[in-house]
Amino acid sequence: MWYHHPEKFLERLDGINILVTRSVDQADIFAGLLRDLGANVSEIPVLAITPPQDYKDLDRYLRDLPSYDWIVFASTNAVDYTVARAAALGLSDALKAVKLAVVGPSTAQAVTGHGYKVDFCPSAFVAETLIEEFPDYPHLQGKKIFWPRTNIGRTVIIDKFSEAGAQVDTAVAYLTDLPADHAHLARTLVGALRAGHIDVITLASAQSARNLASMIEEGLLFEAAEPGKTTTKIENNEEAMAMKSSTIASKEATMQELLGAVQIAAIGPVTARAARAELGRVDVEASDHTIIGLTKSLLASLKFPQKGT
Incomplete structure (x- = not known):
């Protein structure tokens, strides 16, 4: 791993709960930088590189x-x-x-x-x-x-x-x-979002945005299948299609509910486009498309927050 970050930051991220979604092999440097700035960092990889x-x-x-x-x-x-x-x-x-x-x-x-x-x-x-x-x-x-x-x-x-x-x-x-243990990670991810343990989600690639959305959906499906959840008997294809449409709409609404209080931060325009398509919006887009640039944009956005687009 050759990346280094000599920059000194004047602002801090004290008390901010930030999710790093990079692969296991690449998360350490970014997570370490954020921790150095005072952030509470969670690492849930949504990618596996093999x-x-x-x-x-x-x-x-x-x-x-x-x-x-x-x-x-x-x-x-x-x-x-x-x-x-x-x-x-x-x-x-x-x-x-x-x-x-x-x-x-x-x-x-x-x-x-x-x-x-x-x-x-x-x-x-x-x-x-x-x-x-x-x-x-x-x-x-x-x-x-x-x-x-x-x-x-x-x-x-x-x-x-x-x-x-x-x-x-x-x-x-x-x-x-996707990571080999994506099912477990999906449940962990949805649980952390429901508990309000994530303030900012960082995305370093377009595929990260796609996989994040997929894992949130997977986590929601696990929730729906938990013991005690009621199921409806489906009588015909028309009812099945209606149920499918209702389920898709429900998942989208639930995803937006989960992400409602969370800032979504993208490393650049390609990642931001994917995040808008998969997650509905982006709150922070780095102008310098590096982890340093993403960190600086995060600091600026938390100081001067703007509504996501």
Whole structure:
């Protein structure tokens, strides 16, 4: 883990109950920063980051790295898993023979932390800016670009670079999924929300917003299935459809009730869009799309609170 935070903060988060939803391997630094500022931090991961089921595609492209002009890294996980696999294949030096582009400073620190040089980092830390500011874009005819990525998420990088004439190859370097113990975590999450133990939920990726919503729904289903809950006998398909619609509406209303007194904080615009779609609103959106930027935006929002949008 290469991220560090030298900044000094004038404000504090004393007594604020903040939920960190990052994966187990990535939560410590953010949680530690928030605790240093006085926050009461709960850690409930809504993501699990794991190796791919097989390395066939990744290995093929890593062995062919000398033929590529660029590797694009859109996350620290992509860096860590790609570098580790290259080392396992004895190809660490091959990464030095290709230019490396990153989406932001956290990813850049991961690259330099492994001993490699960053050749391009955009001025704003989102894929759209990486594309717009990428060297020679939109004239990428003849360029070969390798994009090691996760198994989910947007394909805007491959779409736009391909439209600009580049050959873009991609392989899964790591998997993003729900945690293995998501059922237990879902019950814990809903219980904490019901008890008023969470003031702020932090989201560091769009998939975090989607998985959070999924786990809240899962926790609510467990509640509904608890002993003592009454059930209704369904006589026909029409009643079943009506019951399903009623259940969906009820879950949405209950989710909004659970989140009503909670601030939802997103690390950037892509995460914020996903949070609005899945959770109904966002209260804090970091202008600097890093955990430092998210922390600063949290401090500002708690000092000057605004209604979510």
